[in-house]
Amino acid sequence: MSIKDRTESVWEQVQLPYFDSIKNNQKTEICIVGGGITGVSIAYEMALRGYKVMLVEAFRIGSGQTGRTTAHLTCQLEEQFLELLKMHDEETVRVFYEAHRKAIDLIEENILKENISCDFKRLDGYLFQGTNFNQEKMWKEVEAARKCGAELEYIETVPLLNDELPGLCFKNQAQFNPLKYISGLIKAIRKMDVTIYEGTHIQDMRQEDRENWILLTDSGYQINAHQLIVATNTPVNNRFHIHTRQSAYRTYAMSFKVTSPSTENCLLWDTEDPYHYIRFVDGALVVGGEDHRTGQAPDHDPFALLETWARQKFSFITEVIHKWSGQVFEPMDQIGFIGRNPGLEKNVYISTGESGLGMTSAAIASKIIPDLIENNTHPWAAVFDPTRPLGSGLKDFVIENLNVARQYTDWITPSEVTSLDEIPVDGGGLIREGVTKTCFYHDADHFEKKSAVCTHLGGIVHWNDIEKTWDCPCHGSRFNTKGKVIEGPSLSDLMEK
Ligand SMILES: Cc1cc2nc3c(=O)[nH]c(=O)nc-3n(C[C@H](O)[C@H](O)[C@H](O)COP(=O)(O)OP(=O)(O)OC[C@H]3O[C@@H](n4cnc5c(N)ncnc54)[C@H](O)[C@@H]3O)c2cc1C
Ligand code: FES
Missing domain, CATH: 2.102.10.10 (Rieske [2Fe-2S] iron-sulphur domain)
Known part of the structure; x- marks a missing residue:
């Protein structure tokens, strides 16, 4: 059973090495808080560049959302291009798309370099038409996506589905086993002398002086670090700013046995809001969706709805194997926050708001943050800048923060x-x-x-x-x-x- 949550995902049988908790005060050049795919990927890159790195995890490595993901590796952005272009200019969406496309290559390069066996596979991804779209809108989406540099094809009938539904095919996407991947990176960073602590919850972070940080652990030890990288899915160092710009959602996933092995292996998503996401893991079909705001559970059982939907769409599924849920953070203008933490403090970086793109976002963060630390610049930094103004995301900012204000009536x-x-x-x-x-x-x-x-x-x-x-x-x-x-x-x- 997961150490934080009651349900168990498809990946949780993967055995990761154990690490001790911190036992004395420590000093390091770079301290990364959070041992999910983001923290581990950044630790790997910083260690390759020769820095003295410490990675600190409250529970076990991979026990956060990285152990509960469905691990599609895609540059088909979570919100359709038509929607993104309502909020951002063409160049911004182009960079956003290109960063996620290159992120899949980066993950593949790491796998090849470190010889990581993690079931990585290139395959096609299909966005298929939901009840909120028609054929005309699908064609408009093709136009919008092509304007932003995306390579895709219009398809009359998307594979695997019971219904004959049109969709868009994005070539050269990928899938992998996220825990086997980070296990491979952990092996590599141990050889590069990265210090790893598990069972070490950071309960406070403050600046020692204008350049350095002091982190305090629950057990009373102190870590002094020159640079602090907060990779905790949602930033635990930041009290207000980012939390008014992104919202926490629960999302649900189930895996099903299938009647016979599928000949067509691909990734699928639909255009519904909230959307459904589908892939195979070890021959079982994994279906996700039914997202809702955290702590604001709907009256119905999300698993029952997800199962009904899955049985309508896929005739070849039989019994349920796994059911689990997890948490994603949705940025109000749809682009994650990766870079320097908003505020006056120096030498602190965050990566958050990754929504359903956390795997590729981790690879993006592993390039942006080290480059900002070393050279104060990266070509993608402005697009993902956590301090950027919200622009046309302002409408969602107002709606989502009114929702937060309503929650205080619970008092x-x-x-x-x-x-x-x-x-x-x-x-x-x-x-x-x-x-x-x-x-x-x-x-x-x-x-x-x-x-x-x-x-x-x-x-x-x-x-x-x-x-x-x-x-x-x-x-x-x-x-x-x-x-x-x-x-x-x-x-x-x-x-x-
Ligand atoms: C059901 C589901 C399906 C998804 N599907 C996809 C998908 O198909 N593709 C995709 O790209 N993304 C997907 N995502 C999103 C993706 O899984 C996440 O965005 C990603 O795993 C986040 O990684 P992370 O390393 O940033 O955070 P996490 O994996 O959550 O790691 C953060 C770590 O920080 C630790 N931590 C927190 N606070 C402290 C503290 N104070 N001190 C020390 N440690 C601390 C936590 O214990 C945790 O281990 C999905 C998510 C879910 C839930
Ligand atoms: S998470 Fe902000 S008030 Fe509870």
């Missing part, structure tokens, strides 16, 4: 349950106690009781019955049944009551 709403008897074993519920709320988790023989006030900016957490966690609807912080923080932006646990 005055009544209890979810009137007595503890209503909370089933292995379930959770909120009870009003005075001016605030308390969350109760029903363990086998007792109740775990904590303040329901999120330690980031005071949202009221909600029970996530699928992963058995307390999730904050404001910016996506998550806590386990004992109130321990398992995902930022919060850095500390729920308070005792």
Whole structure:
């Protein structure tokens, strides 16, 4: 079972090496916080360039969203080109597309250089027409994509689907096993003397002076670093700025046995909002989708909807093998934030807002951030700049932040349950106690009781019955049944009551 979440993804049988937690104060040139694909990819690049690097992970390497992804490697951007061109000029979208295209090559180069066996395969990707598109709009999408330099073809009938649906074919996309890939990079960085700590949660980061950083761990040790790179999926160093520019979403995935091995191996996505994403893993079909804002769960069961949709679309699937969920951060203008952290502090970098493109974004970050550190410039840096103005993403900024503001009305709403008897074993519920709320988790023989006030900016957490966690609807912080923080932006646990 995952150490943070209750469900298990298709990858979690991959064994990664274990590393000790920090046992004394340490000093390094570069400290990277977060041992997912982003942190590991940047550590690899910085070590190749000869820097003294330390990688610090709160739980286990790969235990974040990198272990819960579906690992399509694609430059078919998550939002259609038509939508992107409403928010950005042609040149920006061209660079965004080109960066993701080159990122697939970068990953392939690393695999070849380090001889990593991670089931990497080049294959075609198809965007197929959902109920929100018609043929005319598909053709407009072709035009928009070509204007931005994308290579694609219009296809009358997309493979694998029951329905005869048109779509767009993007050649030369790829897929791989993300945990086997980072395992290969870890092997390489160990040979280059990168120090790796697991079980080491950073609870505070502050500037020692104008040039250097001090990081404090839960266990009371200190790391002094010249450069700090925060690769924690959503930045835990940044209290406001980035969290008003991206939103946390839960997304769901399932794998199905198939009646016979497919002759056509490809990647698929549709144009729906939220969209569905499909690929094969070890012969099983993996289908994802049903995204919703974190901590704002819909009334229906997302897995039931996903399964119904999958059975309508694919006649060759049989029983369900895996079901799991994960968290993605959607930037309001659709482009991730990679580069210098907004604010006055020096020598601190972030990579976040990767949405469903986190694999390629990690490769992009592994080029932009080292180049910014060394030369203060990279050709893609302006497009991904975390300090950029939002431009036409402003409308979404207002809508999404009004949604956050509405979540604070939970402070005055009544209890979810009137007595503890209503909370089933292995379930959770909120009870009003005075001016605030308390969350109760029903363990086998007792109740775990904590303040329901999120330690980031005071949202009221909600029970996530699928992963058995307390999730904050404001910016996506998550806590386990004992109130321990398992995902930022919060850095500390729920308070005792
Ligand atoms: C179901 C699903 C499907 C997806 N499909 C795709 C896809 O097909 N293609 C694609 O490109 N992307 C996809 N994504 C997105 C992609 O998986 C993520 O964007 C990517 O894995 C993020 O990697 P990361 O290294 O930035 O973050 P993570 O893998 O989450 O790693 C961050 C690490 O930081 C650690 N950390 C956090 N706080 C601290 C702290 N205070 N101290 C120390 N360590 C800390 C965490 O424990 C974690 O291990 C999908 C995501 C999901 C959930
Ligand atoms: S995550 Fe920001 S208030 Fe909870």
